[in-house]
Amino acid sequence: MLYTSTRDSNVRVSSAEAITRGISGDGGLFVPVEIPQLTLDQIVMLSRLDYKGRAKEILKLYLTDFTDEELSDCVNGAYGGGKFSSEKIAPLVPIEEGVDILELWKGPTCAFKDMALQLLPHLLTKASEKTGDHKTIVILVATSGDTGKAALEGFRDVPNTKITVFYPRDGVSPMQKLQMVTQEGGNVSVVAIEGNFDDAQSGVKEIFTDPEVNAELNSHGMMFSSANSINWGRLVPQIVYYISAYCDALNDGRIEAGEKINIVVPTGNFGNILAAYYALRMGLPVNKLICASNKNNVLTDFLKTGRYDRNRDFYVTSSPSMDILISSNLERLLYLATDMDDMAVRGWMHELSTTGSYDIGEDLLGRIQTIFSAGCCDEEGTKATINGLFNSQDYLCDTHTAVAVNTYFGYRSETGDDTHTVIASTASPFKFCAGVLDALEVEFEGDELEKIHQLSKVTGEECPPQLASLTSKEIRFKDCCTRENMKETVLRLCLKGE
Numbered sequence: 001m002l003y004t005s006t007r008d009s010n011v012r013v014s015s016a017e018a019i020t021r022g023i024s025g026d027g028g029l030f031v032p033v034e035i036p037q038l039t040l041d042q043i044v045m046l047s048r049l050d051y052k053g054r055a056k057e058i059l060k061l062y063l064t065d066f067t068d069e070e071l072s073d074c075v076n077g078a079y080g081g082g083k084f085s086s087e088k089i090a091p092l093v094p095i096e097e098g099v100d101i102l103e104l105w106k107g108p109t110c111a112f113k114d115m116a117l118q119l120l121p122h123l124l125t126k127a128s129e130k131t132g133d134h135k136t137i138v139i140l141v142a143t144s145g146d147t148g149k150a151a152l153e154g155f156r157d158v159p160n161t162k163i164t165v166f167y168p169r170d171g172v173s174p175m176q177k178l179q180m181v182t183q184e185g186g187n188v189s190v191v192a193i194e195g196n197f198d199d200a201q202s203g204v205k206e207i208f209t210d211p212e213v214n215a216e217l218n219s220h221g222m223m224f225s226s227a228n229s230i231n232w233g234r235l236v237p238q239i240v241y242y243i244s245a246y247c248d249a250l251n252d253g254r255i256e257a258g259e260k261i262n263i264v265v266p267t268g269n270f271g272n273i274l275a276a277y278y279a280l281r282m283g284l285p286v287n288k289l290i291c292a293s294n295k296n297n298v299l300t301d302f303l304k305t306g307r308y309d310r311n312r313d314f315y316v317t318s319s320p321s322m323d324i325l326i327s328s329n330l331e332r333l334l335y336l337a338t339d340m341d342d343m344a345v346r347g348w349m350h351e352l353s354t355t356g357s358y359d360i361g362e363d364l365l366g367r368i369q370t371i372f373s374a375g376c377c378d379e380e381g382t383k384a385t386i387n388g389l390f391n392s393q394d395y396l397c398d399t400h401t402a403v404a405v406n407t408y409f410g411y412r413s414e415t416g417d418d419t420h421t422v423i424a425s426t427a428s429p430f431k432f433c434a435g436v437l438d439a440l441e442v443e444f445e446g447d448e449l450e451k452i453h454q455l456s457k458v459t460g461e462e463c464p465p466q467l468a469s470l471t472s473k474e475i476r477f478k479d480c481c482t483r484e485n486m487k488e489t490v491l492r493l494c495l496k497g498e
Ligand SMILES: *Cc1c(COP(=O)(O)O)cnc(C)c1O
Pocket: 111, 112, 113, 146, 229, 266, 267, 268, 269, 270, 271, 272, 273, 321, 322, 400, 426, 427
């Protein structure tokens, strides 16, 4: 299996190269040149395996330059060893007749990014051995919250890697900050920066391509690589759980073999829902993919009109991981839906970067709409959904999941489509405690820990121990630097102890 670029179909690289390089030299994203197919019999066969077994079989189809043994090591390293609090890794929980919630937050940081970021470090270190780099991999991350913590946990103490995370000093939630500054591991560092997320992000991008920093790292046997959500190594682990959810629904007698399902995904960067689209293109029986957005509804407008327009107000919402105006992974959908028209994709992406918008035209929109449906939900809707779901179905969900549930019920009453539906749940309700308490109309005060305990008390749900124990952990990282000092800071941290 070879990989090409969404902006140049002549590119050919191995999966190991796609993963170590992260992004193609032409600015495009790596995609497999063809989509491996699964027959219904094969899906039924997968349903007899556990999550790790399913993951291994699916990864094998995409990462053909990895040996069976290497893939086993990767999968065991990611999903074994009790790192996930559910034996099923991504359990499927029915909430009513024909509707299941796919809980993707049983990992160490309580958000769905663990599903990919627990596996990526293993894929990356094996990939770098294959490409013959034999270097220590240095990961830099700029984070607005969830990604930084999930990347730190994923790379923590993974041999031959180092990771540094920059977060905006005043731009992450107290819980997210606490999760990061108490991070354990011998190869990790966390630095606050005086500025906002964009400052952190642009700073990281500059360092990445800075010739001086790259030469210095090289001379010490190190090289940069990237863990962001456009890396193919983050996308491929996400395909697994949609197929696994179908297997579980089958095993539980919720669906018949071959029956189509709908999948609903709370969406930001379009990575998670794109993985569901790959599963569909591989042969998973899917009727509709429903893309749910919060008040930042650029994707809803796009999937309804064919026009992508980022020139609009940006809202800070109670589902911050979906507060996004540019959904990078949409580029991969456009490439697949146009049957690999690299020139068209390149044109749209150029328009997006120069004018902030592009229009894909009616034909292509029509084709995309045969599969994708979209909807959005405001803050009131988010709250009402958390409250209603808890009080009527006895199911507690977080703010991001609530956006998806709300969008789904809107879709179902509008269309009358009662196809069996799987809704992706992307975070533990305890991770976004303030929003959840607010929705349940519970008065609260005090620090994060008190809020967690209060939520546990009023709902009777057990709080994830990794969140409850945070306040008793040592604060390891107090560094704060300016935008200008980031480069110096990276070099100092990388060369420490060399
Ligand atoms: C990152 C994230 C999302 C958005 O996922 P994308 O793959 O960027 O669409 C949704 N919910 C939570 C909790 C997240 O952390």
